[in-house]
Amino acid sequence: MTGSGGRSRTAILQNIAEVFRQYGYEGASLSRFTAATGLGKGSLYNFFPEGKKQMADEVLEHIQRWFDAEIFSPLETEEDPKVGLTAMFEGTKEYFRSGQRICLMGLLALSVDTSFAMQIRNYFLRWQESLSQALQRQGRSKSDAVDLSEEIVSGIQGALVLAHARGEADVFKRRLEAFKLRLDLPADHYDERQ
Amino acid sequence: MTGSGGRSRTAILQNIAEVFRQYGYEGASLSRFTAATGLGKGSLYNFFPEGKKQMADEVLEHIQRWFDAEIFSPLETEEDPKVGLTAMFEGTKEYFRSGQRICLMGLLALSVDTSFAMQIRNYFLRWQESLSQALQRQGRSKSDAVDLSEEIVSGIQGALVLAHARGEADVFKRRLEAFKLRLDLPADHYDERQ
């Protein structure tokens, strides 16, 4: 048996991640986890014997893995930088549910709790570095690429904050499209009827 | 007597605000407030009879008032838009302690708790609106001004997230300077020896 009660550990981690996103680390309680996962307390502690911290660690690792595979690696390896860049914007839009899902790494970054600081820092540095590489392969100077990658990554984070603050997910989509326009990437096949 | 135990309500609110910034709403506990304010529980409940929610409401109102006076109004009323825009960047840098202090409105915006949603939304809309007005008075078209104001406000929020994620406050300063450069505003008298 997989050790996750007939369901994938991934599915469980995704439910747990959502509780962390909604309530932050301190507000994410065991009772909220049980409600979100359908697992009782006994089960949760069986799968995560080190408790809440282990859950968060595994969630963050899972997020990092996803971004490595879907965002950072294409930025680093695609011969045509446009392919990697386009994949980044599409993947980012998908991952953040067009602005409806917040970035857990970003949320935790704002906390005074430094338990996850290294993981968070590495995630963002990795994002910027891989993006900067793609921009350089496009022909930009290193300093321009570094500056622009910082602007884009911070712009994405800020767009998520603003989208949630205003209660309008479209803010996020607009900011993504603006960046794509600047990078001369193909616009979304935007469905105006949504 | 002022009703705040020989100290200004403003000073108390500022200490309380810092607890909210560090720990979020759920993690901000009464014991953390007493430690931060030097007031005991009896005092806290005397000054804030409606409890924690009242504290947060008053803190947010206080923040809004500061931004109204120092950021939004100059953007709206200065005849030379450059004066209001420059004041915005300077004031923003000061308020967020050059990137070391996070934006509480932005943090609360990310929570699923909607208790403060209206206040938060109004704050950001007000910021964008006043900024857009200044940009229009500068000669930009309305649509350009609206788009750019959204970009700047979200960029500021994102720069705070990224500065904290990376543990480097300079990220924030760099993003501010980049926006100022785009708006052709005078650069900071940047002290390189810091």
Added chain:
DNA sequence: GACTCTTTGTACCGATCGGTACAAAATATG
């Protein structure tokens, strides 16, 4: 079915939570 392994439920623990009530202490006023 017997046995083993995995999952789940639950009682319990000490700690903390936000809030209430109210008395003691401190301060202000005439």
Added chain:
DNA sequence: CATATTTTGTACCGATCGGTACAAAGAGTC
């Protein structure tokens, strides 16, 4: 100084917290 007002401290409440221990229930294997 007497009195009124304000501030502070603290006992108490029911609730929740993360975690521990362990037995019961369920699933897998032969």
